[in-house]
Amino acid sequence: MAGSEKTEKATPKKRRDERKKGNTFQSKDVVSVVLLFVAFFILNLLVPFIYQQIKNLYIAQMKKIMTVETLTVSGVNQLFREGALVFFISVLPVAIVIMFVAVIMSGVQTGFLVTGDALKPKFNRINPLSGIKRMFSLRSLVELLKSLAKVALIIAIIYTTILAMIPMTPDMLITKIDENVMFMMDQTMSMVQTVCMIFAVVAILDYAYQRYDYEKKLKMTKQEVKDEYKQTEGNPEIKGKIRQKQREMSMSRMMQMVPQADVIVRNPTHFAVALKYDADQDVAPLVLAKGKDHIALRIVKVAEENKVLVKENKGLARSLYESVEINAYIPAELYKAVAELMAWVYSTRKKENVK
Incomplete structure (x- = not known):
């Protein structure tokens, strides 16, 4: 029926009610791309520190490998632990900043909304039929295709970067350690930069789609708008009768x-x-x-x-x-x-x- 079609833009009250329920507009890709750019910026600042850590690890590991006759399981575990420690020390500052920025970005998009409505138990969350509908919905399909496209892009970027580095491998064997480490870091940063730029384009497209989808879901039927008006402003007929009664009472007092x-x-x-x-x-x-x-x-x-x-x-x-x-x-x-x-x-x- 034409009257049941959602053709009207959401009213301010409708938006407030949806916000109270925790239904706010948010583009996860925008958050992701901002985090990528922040990570890239922090990594650029930490290049000298990370470089020194990797260099020291590389030298220490090579010395140990060259001084032992055979590698044992415990020896390999020790090398792994040392490498993991260096990785943890190098990544920890970036991880802390990223977590902080993630909270800020989510808050900016949702207006730092804190609501308990989203935590309330709802039957449709545990209903298998509702779950199946969500799994095979258009939104789920779009999210799946988007995720696959991201993974494919990252794999393609890594593959092309490594492919371009293969001809340089013989030269790396006779090059100084410092130069090799710096070369690897430059290639890694170049790879991250390319990923950031591509994901920025994806985020812009995702933002536009998510905004369109959000506004579409909030749309109301003409009847819903009328019903809301009656609830907030009162039934026009009843209000008219009340005003008429008030005028009559005022007239009576005046007379x-x-x-x-x-x-x-x-x-x-x-x-x-x-x-x-x-x-x-x-x-x-x-x-x-x-x-x-x-x-x-x-x-x-x-x-x-x-x-x-x-x-x-x-x-x-x-x-x-x-x-x-x-x-x-x-x-x-x-x-x-x-x-x-x-x-x-x-x-x-x-x-x-x-x-």
């Missing part, structure tokens, strides 16, 4: 204030404003209620039912309606006009009292 007014100024059907002034309490006349069109007519009707004076003044009624809020004092520029109105109110009341 209850009309009988307390001293005068209603009107224009004659479009605007109506209820004014009250208590010289002992108010700094200026106060607007108790105001309305336009049918609300104005209701204000006038309530006023007449409660014997509140009503005065027609088109200009003043419009000015009060447009410039003064309910329960607010009139501005200074309207003092004179309202003072004349209040004088009329007091005069009318006085006449009525005389009668």
Whole structure:
């Protein structure tokens, strides 16, 4: 069905919810290539140190081999242990830096997200059918082909490097140890550099694909977007009814204030404003209620039912309606006009009292 197609981009709420679940965008190849470049940079810095370690090991091993008549198992083990120690000492600084950079790079891509949702037990993780589906999914196939391509590239680079070195082997037998070690290290570094450059291209392509795949998975159907809006903003129909009810309650409260007014100024059907002034309490006349069109007519009707004076003044009624809020004092520029109105109110009341 067309309505069930995921055609809409993920909303901010959808992204936040997925992030809380631990579902964040991350390209492992970007992390890998950064680690390769870091390793290459560190190795370049450590070339003199590694060179000296390898040279010392080479000399020591050759001396031992030349001084013994036959190689024993224990002797070979000793040579292996010494070589492993040199390798460990040479690689340890690089390994420490790489581990630190790996954590930083993963954090940069995921925003250093720490969530326990990914650790919660989920049935589909142990369900054999789900596992088989994941194994034969398009994503798994892409990852497999990508891994095979990487291995093939590395093998090809190593093979071509060694193949190019074969003609030089006779010369290496009569060359000084220092030169041989430096030559081997140069070839190794050249090999690593080539791998880094190729993997950088792979990482760029992988980043683009992973971003596309991630955004595609986050897409929502039109119905999901509507449902989310209802959950976060509320059902539009219900909200409309609530607003209508609030307006009715506000109108009712305002109409209850009309009988307390001293005068209603009107224009004659479009605007109506209820004014009250208590010289002992108010700094200026106060607007108790105001309305336009049918609300104005209701204000006038309530006023007449409660014997509140009503005065027609088109200009003043419009000015009060447009410039003064309910329960607010009139501005200074309207003092004179309202003072004349209040004088009329007091005069009318006085006449009525005389009668």
